[in-house]
Amino acid sequence: MSVPTPRHRRRGTLHPGAWWLWSLALGTAATRTTNPLLLALLIAASGYVVATHRTAAPWSRSYSAFAKLALAVLLIRLAFALLLGSPIPGTHVLVTLPEVPLPHWAQGIRLGGEVTAEALVFALYDGLKLATLLICVGAANALANPARLLKSLPGALYEMGVAVVVALTFAPNLVADVQRLRAARRLRGRPDRGIRGLLQVGLPVLEGALERSVGLAAAMDARGYGRTADVPAPVRRTTTALTLGGLLGVCAGTYGLLTAEGGTYGLPVLLAGVAAALAGLRLGGRRTLRTRYRPDPWDLRAWLVAGSGAAVAALLALAAASDPEALHPGVVPLTAPALPLWPAAAVLLALLPAFVVPKEPS
Numbered sequence: 219m220s221v222p223t224p225r226h227r228r229r230g231t232l233h234p235g236a237w238w239l240w241s242l243a244l245g246t247a248a249t250r251t252t253n254p255l256l257l258a259l260l261i262a263a264s265g266y267v268v269a270t271h272r273t274a275a276p277w278s279r280s281y282s283a284f285a286k287l288a289l290a291v292l293l294i295r296l297a298f299a300l301l302l303g304s305p306i307p308g309t310h311v312l313v314t315l316p317e318v319p320l321p322h323w324a325q326g327i328r329l330g331g332e333v334t335a336e337a338l339v340f341a342l343y344d345g346l347k348l349a350t351l352l353i354c355v356g357a358a359n360a361l362a363n364p365a366r367l368l369k370s371l372p373g374a375l376y377e378m379g380v381a382v383v384v385a386l387t388f389a390p391n392l393v394a395d396v397q398r399l400r401a402a403r404r405l406r407g408r409p410d411r412g413i414r415g416l417l418q419v420g421l422p423v424l425e426g427a428l429e430r431s432v433g434l435a436a437a438m439d440a441r442g443y444g445r446t447a448d449v450p451a452p453v454r455r456t457t458t459a460l461t462l463g464g465l466l467g468v469c470a471g472t473y474g475l476l477t478a479e480g481g482t483y484g485l486p487v488l489l490a491g492v493a494a495a496l497a498g499l500r501l502g503g504r505r506t507l508r509t510r511y512r513p514d515p516w517d518l519r520a521w522l523v524a525g526s527g528a529a530v531a532a533l534l535a536l537a538a539a540s541d542p543e544a545l546h547p548g549v550v551p552l553t554a555p556a557l558p559l560w561p562a563a564a565v566l567l568a569l570l571p572a573f574v575v576p577k578e579p580s
Contacts, residue, residue: 235362235367235516236520236524237523239524239527239528240358240523240571241358241361241527243527243528244357245354246531246535247530247534247535248347248350248351249347251347251534251545251561252344252346253343253547253557254343255555255557255562256534256545256557256565257346259565260354260530263565264354264357265281266572267361267568267571268281268360270572271571271577272361275363277360277363278360279360281360284356285356287352287356288348288353289349291349292346295342295348296341299341300315301315301330302328302329303337304334306550307336308549308552309334310334310336310552311333311334312333312338314332314333315330316330317329335552336549336550339552340549369514392427395422395426395427399422399423403419453501460494460498461502464494464496465495467487467490470491471483471484471491472484522571522574523570523571523574526570529567530564530565533560537558541558544556545558
């Protein structure tokens, strides 16, 4: 039986940028609807792909943390609607809470009072949309290797990317150290809970974090991190102008797409801003002297994964424009949401990575 070579194993991996594009596209699709059935399909699709393709690496465990955060956001949104009321009118009163009188300058705000079913359902739809967005971002954190993603960044973003990767990998390693030390203390018959156990575990954890930080700093210094090349002054000024102008164009174009008044200029300004920002990043990469060892190829599977997410976002945006009532079910009068067929079929395209991407070895 032949052992696969590192090159063969490399071919089985997917570009980490494809996972991020796929998850961000699903998050964009979640912002186009408040239908709880479609949002539940998005959560189920992303969860299935994560369950079949995440590895045993520390960053792969972050999906459950994002799911808990999404649940907390949903509960907080419902609590706000319960305590602070809602502008949604309703006739189905569930409970009447004691109302706190407020001064005249706080008109429009109330604490307590009647809680209607319409207000709670509206808060549920609104909170579920944000929770779905958080879960989609958590799927990218669980599937994409941050170290491999760092190698794919443009040279102009390399230093910022290093800081982000170090920040993202610090918390999982810290949690792993705490679990390892608590298990060791239990095997020795020592307490691992309470203030005493926390104090006795905290010092070794901080010592390990300091050792990793010193080792990381030494490795970065040995590899020449921070060296820059001499770039002419006109190139630097052009890079700054293109980057800032591109970012302003992206902000203005995004605002135009999100508002009804800017529908005519939103897309052209957005495309022009993206082009200027990419040109600025390309010129800014001349300052960074680094090479890529065995870069991740952007192959057909990466196109399929990113394209499946983009297709879901585009189709749901089209459905929101053509049939807004199906993607934004009303709560007055209070009716059960219906599942639109072809938007639901479009969401199922998000399952394509589960079939075209081979599972990485743990």
